[in-house]
Amino acid sequence: MRAGIFAKTFAGTTPDVVLAAARGAGYASVQYNFACSGLGALPEVIPGAAVAAIREASEQTGVAIAAISATYNMIHPDIAMREAGRRSFAAIAAAAHAAGSTLLTVCTGSRDAADQWRDHPDNQGTEAWQDMIAEFGHLLAIAERHDIFIGVEPELANVINSAAKARRLIETMASERIRIVLDPANLFENEDAETRGRIIDAAIDLLKDRIAIAHAKDRNADSSFATAGRGVIDYPRYVASLKRAGFDGDMITHGLSAAEAPGVAAFLAPLIAPEGGNA
Template sequence: MQLGIFAKTFAGTDPTQVLQAARAAGYATVQFNLACTGLPSLPDEIADVAALVARIDAARVASGVGIAALSGTYNMAHPDPAVRTRGRQALGHIIDIAGALKIPLVTLCTGSRHPGDQWAHHPDNATLEAWADMVADMADALQRAEAAGITLGIEPEQANVVASADDARRLIGEMASDRLRIVLDPANLFEKADAGHARTIVARAVEIAAGLTVMAHAKDRQADGRFAAPGRGVVDFADFIARLRASGFEGAVVTHGLEPEDAPDVARFLAPLLTVPA
């Protein structure tokens, strides 16, 4: 396993400086975001794709930091079809860039019926219509991913249409594509729980997603539901990572949701857990 971090944890629009900051904090790889180049995370258009690709590639080489994934999140279940269409078109740019840079994974958000926040719960998320709209967008994205030779990663989130590992397996089964896989974040599998309950929930999700998990995220939660940096909440990361390893997972473990000044301490906390026991 490799230790990674969201690149946009570090401020700046020079990708070389951003990746060098990740390296200095103790990370071998990142989940990259086009915001780190001065563009929107999901741009409607890119004036010079070749120049952008060359710029990111030069940053990767200069820093020695890998890029495990590229963020391509938009609301795939938004109630307005025009918003979904705009998101699909922008995702196409992200997939093309990932393909050109041979970044193996583009991460997605399966979305919410909430019109203003793709990360906010809405009661209509559980409807057949929301699922169908998300599936239609996912089918289009998978066609693009197949052409680019990359994989799409969906993250079970309680506030999204794909709210659980069970939902993620169901979607992968329906899409019948080996280009669709799971990004597993333990802190998104529950809201309020003590350490024992959280451990049980996360262990079950790892088991359900076994063989389909392509990346893990490392974010923590306090017992009252507030997000926290890894090691400062109720998630048992030693147990989580050991279970991932036992399931055959060998991907990147990517932390996020922390302040840049906390990044070195989080790296020191997580790195020993990723080392294969002697």
């Protein structure tokens, strides 16, 4: 495994500055966001020079582009908003290979028109599911055209709110282009230690053939999010479960400040090191 971080953790609107900061904090990869190129998170037009700058910064710093964020509200109640998000996804997909990645990350959205990370009573209804499936039909056509993969992250407030729902999506779409971004802190809110561990272990076992990226975020005892290693998640158990499942990809941390980044890199290093090896 490699330790990675959300690129937008660090201030800057050029990839050379942001990736150098990631390397300086101890990370080998990033989940990139086009906001770090000064274009916003969901640009509909991406200049070739901006793409070349990402590749050049990656080569100069040695920081890999593990994935690129293309997250938009896939079930927004306003269809025009979905279409705008889809255009951005297509633009990012067209740039992905040249930027150094083949994985675009998405979440499945909420019927909440103002906040795609906020739950809504209609999210688990049949209509929301059907709208999401229709949207994935569009995204998979784009993925095939540009030879990229779609990393879907289960989120408690979204349509795909569990490992079981993620598996249902995989089986419904029947496409090898669907991959999973697994964040243990997104699988529960407030559970006892053993239940937390069982939920995370079960999710990894159910999705192990599709996990492309593992996230490193945490939960506080009051269910609020926390920096990895400072909450209630048993990280040694989590990482051991990933290793048993054969995962050897990037562990990407987020939800932390730039000042916290070196400490999290140091926390993750011995956990993700190969058995019998050094971090």
